[in-house]
Amino acid sequence: MILFVCILFLGIYKMQVFVKFKSKSEYQISEELKRKEIQQLTFDEKKRIGEYLVTAQLSVFAIHDKEDIKRIGLEIFSGDYTGDGYGELIRNYYPNRFQDIKYKFVNEEIREESDESFTYSATVHVSGIENGKRDEMGVNYKLKVVKENNMFKIKEQQQHVE
Numbered sequence: 001m002i003l004f005v006c007i008l009f010l011g012i013y014k015m016q017v018f019v020k021f022k023s024k025s026e027y028q029i030s031e032e033l034k035r036k037e038i039q040q041l042t043f044d045e046k047k048r049i050g051e052y053l054v055t056a057q058l059s060v061f062a063i064h065d066k067e068d069i070k071r072i073g074l075e076i077f078s079g080d081y082t083g084d085g086y087g088e089l090i091r092n093y094y095p096n097r098f099q100d101i102k103y104k105f106v107n108e109e110i111r112e113e114s115d116e117s118f119t120y121s122a123t124v125h126v127s128g129i130e131n132g133k134r135d136e137m138g139v140n141y142k143l144k145v146v147k148e149n150n151m152f153k154i155k156e157q158q159q160h161v162e
Contacts, residue, residue, distance in 0.1 A: 021102035021103060021125070021127050022103055023101075023103075024055045024056075024059050024101065027048075027051045027052050027103065028052065029048055029049060029052045034150070034151070034152070035150075037115075038116060038117065038145075038146070039115040046110045046113075046118050046120060047105075047110065047120070047122075049120070049145060049152045050110075050120030050141075051103075051105055051108075051122070051124075053120075053143060053145065053153075053154055054105075054122065054141050054143070055124075056076050057072070057085075057088075057092075058092075058101070058103065058124070059072070060072065060089050060092050061092060061094070061098040061101055061126070061128060062096075062097070062098050062101050063093065063095070064095050064096060066090075069086070069089050069093055070086065073085055073086035073089050075153075078146055078148050078154060078155040079148065080155070081156055081157075085154060085157070088159075097130060098128030098129060098130050098135075099128065099129045099130075100128060100129050101126060102126075102127045102128070103124055103125070104124065104125040104127070105122050105123070105124050106124075106125070107122060107123045108121070108122040109122070112144075116147075117144055117145060117146045117155065118144075118145055119142065119144050119145070120141070120143045121142045121143075122140075122141055123138055123139070124139050124141060126138075126139065137161060137162065138162035139159055139162065140159065140161075141158070141159050142158040142159075143156075143157045144156045
């Protein structure tokens, strides 16, 4: 039994450590997936949507124009949450702060599923070049995702930098 637990722990550890960093473009969602209703989504599709919404938010670290931040805010935040979400994006806006940003997701979970929403939780490790040096940080996210105006959007969220 102890051997089984050790092997299981090692397997989980290796999965988290050796997951590759990917660029934002690798987290885009397809038009087919965008057309689905929440109740039609599989577990993996919900994870994909969560990853897409998180990478859209974190992309502000590499954005050069404030108008792009406004566009992202309108695209990914639900009506009632747009102001708070946009405010969070602006707080993270530092023009040209990072280059070559890449993302790695671990500990992804889908909870509180209903026909109208689901909750996506994950830790994302963000790697980018700042001042000529590669740097990495971890951020824990918990998003309530809804479908609004034929788009998946964040209705509420919690985030915490590790």
